[in-house]
Amino acid sequence: MKNKVDYQLELDQIRNVLGYDFMALALVESAEFDYVIKWKYASGNLNDRFKRIVLRSGRGIAGLVFKTGKPLLLSSVRNQVGLNHLFKYPIIKSEELASIGAVPLWNDARVAGVLLGGFRSGLQVNEERLEELKNYAQKGIGDLNGKELLLS
Amino acid sequence: MMPAGTDQLGSLMTKLFENSTEAIFFFDKEGQALAMNPAAEDIVDSDILRQLYQGNSHALCGTCRGYTSETELRTCLNCYFSSSDMEDIPSFQVYLETKDKGIIPYAASLHLIDQENSIRVFMLRDLTRQFKTQEKLYQNKMMKHVMEAQENERKRISRELHDSVAQELMSAVVDLRVLKYMTADDQLLKKMKQTEALMTRLLQDIRNLSVELRPAALDDLGLEAAFRSHFKRVEQNYGLVIEYESCLSEKRYSNEIETVIYRVCQEALLNALKYAQVDTVKVTLLEEKDMLQLTVEDEGIGFDPEDEPEGTGLGLYGMQERAELVGGSFSLISNVGKGTKVLLRVPVGEHKEEA
Structure with a gap:
């Protein structure tokens, strides 16, 4: 990357505006790291455990969103996931999230990343908030242009 | 062996009749019960007992629930009691409705012991x-x-x-x-x-x-290699760190034993991941006096093993089963708030290999 973009700053700013307790951005690693998907940036995190996690397509929040290219909404983690399956979503567990929404971050008609916002208590992510999140993702973050279609 | 005198034989037979745990019935040719030993009277309901002595030829049907034929587990077809075919068969299997233990399988035999009076003896042994x-x-x-x-x-x-x-x-x-x-x-x-x-x-x-x-590593390189890559994967996928200690290096065991150890460890780790609420788990593997010992330990929230399981409970059962298959022992120690420890011991002595 020629001009290093400050994803962290941008993520902090988005969190400020949208008011989430926690936000994270998953991106694809470079060729040296076999293009794996990892949570690269976080804002409002409790610890760094999620940075150890290598995400896999179709598994976990980022994996699902990455594979399907569709947003994921878990308004109530407790009701929609259940304690026995929580281990499949390590970031929810380690960040103690009670409600999350995640949207794909497009770049040139490919999913290039995942943007996640979550609350620990009190507020819940609903359709409206998910739409807000989607709007931010569509505007593009860093040097990812947010374009879902090449010709738009 | 000295042949016993008639007197002595008589008294022995009486003792056998009185004290045997096998139920013995004597029937005459009409199907009336002549005598029953205490063991026999013990299994039959008192009402049917009376009918038996009264000579109701179908009294036995009140307690009999059929015998096992080639085609059916319990059948009344070609009843052993009324047809004479069965007398050549040394023993067959029959089900009786007992007084206080429900339907019980018996090995039964029915022989003609007195040709002249057509007296038959019916003997039952609990199976x-x-x-x-x-x-x-x-x-x-x-x-x-x-x-x-x-x-x-x-x-x-x-x-x-x-x-x-x-x-x-x-x-x-x-x-x-x-x-x-x-x-x-x-x-x-x-x-x-x-x-x-x-x-x-x-x-x-x-x-x-x-x-x-x-993991191909389990077959090609052994436990140590398979464990190391498994732990790395768990860390990558779930962020759970595993402290691993072992003194095996590259030692190999029989395929069966390695599989059991690997699968039990895998299951135990998954449990820790699901329920213990911890960031690290300690795994040790060591061999001591022909015993291969695996411990998986966490300092998580623990649980009361007496409680209803949070999951299906099949995981623990499966670990136990696997351990038993290779003659090993499996134990789990857990206390609320004090973490959980899973211990697996498998014999790996030379003599064991051949068995």
């Missing part, structure tokens, strides 16, 4: 215990076969994925990399890079699938 033993034996054998079949099938699919699907995909990725040097078109290059990234991830997914089914 419950044998049946249970046999069933358990059968179950163990089945379980062993099922697990073996499962492992073999997993091994086959895992190899197939690793050796052919992943290999072919790898060649495709290499080809794609070569393509990059054949054009200067920026747009094309960008697209190719995306495709390469996609295919590389796909390749990893297939490799992961293969390893998850059954």
Whole structure:
């Protein structure tokens, strides 16, 4: 990357505006790291455990969103996931999230990343908030242009 | 052996009749009960007992629930009591409704002991215990076969994925990399890079699938190598750190034992991951006096083993079963707030290998 973009700053700013307790951005690693998907940036995190996690397509929040290219909404983690399956979503567990929404971050008609916002208590992510999140993702973050279609 | 006198034999026979745990019935040719020993009176309901003595020829049907034929477990077809065919058969299996133990299987025999008066003796021996033993034996054998079949099938699919699907995909990725040097078109290059990234991830997914089914390292390199890569994967997938200590280095054991140790450890780790609420788990593997010992320990929230299981409870059962299959012992110590410790001990002495 020629001009290093400050994803962290941008993520902090988005969190400020949208008011989430926690936000994270998953991106694809470079060729040296076999293009794996990892949570690269976080804002409002409790610890760094999620940075150890290598995400896999179709598994976990980022994996699902990455594979399907569709947003994921878990308004109530407790009701929609259940304690026995929580281990499949390590970031929810380690960040103690009670409600999350995640949207794909497009770049040139490919999913290039995942943007996640979550609350620990009190507020819940609903359709409206998910739409807000989607709007931010569509505007593009860093040097990812947010374009879902090449010709738009 | 000295032949016993008639007197002595008589008294012995009486004692046998009085004290035997086998039920003995004497019937005359009409089917009336002449005598029953205490063991026999013990199993029959008092109402039917009375009918038997009164000579109701169908009285036995009140307690009999059929005998086992070639086609049916319990049948009344061609009743052993009324037809004479059965008398040549040394013993058969019959089910009786007992006074206080429900329907019980018996090994029965029905012989003519007095030709002139057509007196027959009907003897019953309780088979419950044998049946249970046999069933358990059968179950163990089945379980062993099922697990073996499962492992073999997993091994086959895992190899197939690793050796052919992943290999072919790898060649495709290499080809794609070569393509990059054949054009200067920026747009094309960008697209190719995306495709390469996609295919590389796909390749990893297939490799992961293969390893998850059954790690080739377990068969090719042994426990140590399989454990190390498994722990790395758990850390990558779930962020759970495993402190691993072992003194085995490259030592190999029989395939069966290695599989049991690996699977039990895998299950125990999954449990810790699901329920213990911890960041680290300690695993130790050591050999001591021909015993291979695996411990999986966490300092998590623990639980009361007496409580209803949070999950299905099958995981623990499965670990126990696997341990038993190789003659090992499995134990679990857990206290609320004090973490959980899983201990597996498997004998690996030389004599064991041949068995």
